[in-house]
Amino acid sequence: MTFFQHLLIIIGLIAASAFFSCAEIALASARKIRLQQLVETGNARAQQVLNLQNQPGNFFTVIQVALNAIAIMGGILGEQAISPYIESALSHIFGQRAGLDQISFIISFVSVTSLFILFADLMPKRLAMTYPEQVAMWIVRPILVCLALLKPIVVMYDGIASALFKLLNIQTTREDAITFDDVSAIVDAGAASGALHRQEQHLIENVFELDTRTVTFAMTPRENIIYLRLQDDEDTLKAKITEFPHSRFLVCDDLIDQVIGYVESKDILKRTLNHQPISLHRELQVKNVLAIPDTLTLSELLERFKVTNQDLAFILNEYALVVGIVTLNDVMKTLMGDLVSPFIEEQIVKRDDCSWLVDGVTPIEDVRRALAIDQFPHEANYETIAGFMMYQLKRIPKRTDWVEFAGYKFEVVDIDNYRIDQLLVSKLSS
Template identity: 55%
Template structure:
């Protein structure tokens, strides 16, 4: 064959190898989420790509057959086509015993470089730019190519499967998406500007609902305002005026004898109608949703949805009331800093760049967010900052007791009846890497 014919055949071989490399990377790199979106929008080609990804062995076998066959044929043709011309060029400068070897080396280098550049490197880089778009474009010719190579690819796959079974290699692809995967995608979206800061914050908090227990967001027992059956009208009016709550527990004599709850709106209606409040009755007392303190916030949302309630009483394993929680409490957990709390609800006050005044009942998750701490030690043993201090000190804390952890100093500021009211947390600028070392005063 003439040089021109050889060059045309080599160009065709490079184009064929480039197409296979492009298809291979595009099909392997296509994300299932995007393909499913395309398939649901009516693109049948996207569904074919998904099906091929589920059973990709035939394609990869056919692809390797084609690539290796093309590379071998291209090397044979290229060496035969270019070596005489390189030999003539070399002999103009050198006519020794190495002239043939030099011309072969130059011919081999030229052909190999052309295949690496145009049949391998460039197609693969192009495929990584838009794998889904390219994969749906090439799926039809790829099916034709797979059908042509089916007999040989079946034989090669049979040998490969036999070897995998022999060496007990699991070839099943795990496509389960974990929270870490989603978190990484969200972080990438936030860095790229696709997600705004508050949107990223909201999504992270939503995923935390599965991990946070009810006590981390509830109103604790000592802060619950409730009525008793024999509550005086004056006391009811005073509590309504003093506490801006929409719902109040109704108990028989103490907080652990829960009967139900009343809606502040119902009581106000009675006041407007000049009706007596001397005795709470069935017309105003509603059945209350009761839940264990072991539920997660995600599970509680399901309970609220199924029961059509927005208010629940939280019991512990000893059937004692440990607090109450509302749908608004969960929403505040999701919204975080974007909800404007009242002065009484502020649990973390930033005094300056390196110190915080923190309420003892602050949930550990809120503390981690405020101080940018990834993990707290043995956090399955407590749920609040006060619990963390008691766990580390191994005693009922007293004012001035301190714990040093993660480059921060936690100091007890105020204790009321064995309950930690407030702590002062200070960043230790010279001891950021200090290991956990509790100290008592």
């Protein structure tokens, strides 16, 4: 054969090897979620790719048989095709000298190998890794044809491999369960690439945290609850509503732990404007209020609100004491942050590159995320950064108390009636 014919054979082998290399990476890397979305739009090729992925042994066998056969043929034909021509060219330049055959062999070997590495391996695989779904759908039908033609060989090799895996008790079925960590990694990658804004990233993460955060994260704590007493006279009721213009108030029988229900401010206002008497015993309608345990998650609370058609609840601990109240709006603020409440003061304020001011009631998950801390010690024992300080100090903290952890110094800077109001978190120098 002529040099041109040999060259065509090598180009054909490189093209075939490139195709199978591309197919190997694309079929293995194509994301099932993306393919399922394409199937729902009526894409038949996406369904064929999914079918192949469900039986990876079949297409891997075809690809490996083809790649190995092409590599052997390329090694045999490549040296024989190019080496004589290189030797002839070298003899014209340097004359007949000893060792020209070895030199021409090395040059032909390196040349053919380089062509296969570059055009049959590196470039196709990088292309398939960049566009796995598109490439997989492009090559799936030729692979199915090869699978049909080589079926006896595929059955034999795949059967032997499966038997060996079974003998060694090795699981070969890929688990495609998606965890929160998987979604979080995708969201972080989207934020890093600019596809997601910072607020959108936090929103998605907060949605998944609804199942792990309890209602105490979103509640108004006991000490901040303004409630009405059955024993209050008309002037006291008006004074409370004037000073604290809330839309609803809990109604209690003398003590906050004896909740009767709630009333709406608009009902009191309506009677006041009409110069009608106001009394929690008679005139005003005290409505039933939902009672929930403090162990309920925010996700479960949303379901409870939906079932009961209510959007206000008071929270009880295991001793039947009221620890706080929570509304549907509180859950939405926790979920969406400053997207719905842009004027709410942030719980974590960055002062500079090495220090932060943190509100004492800030959830420990938010602190961990803001400071890039993997885990706080014994997190099951507390829910807020104030709880972390109390757990570490083993006593009620006072101003200037501090704790060092994970390369940070947590210092109490403000106390309000035994409650940690604010901390200063400083990064320790290495």
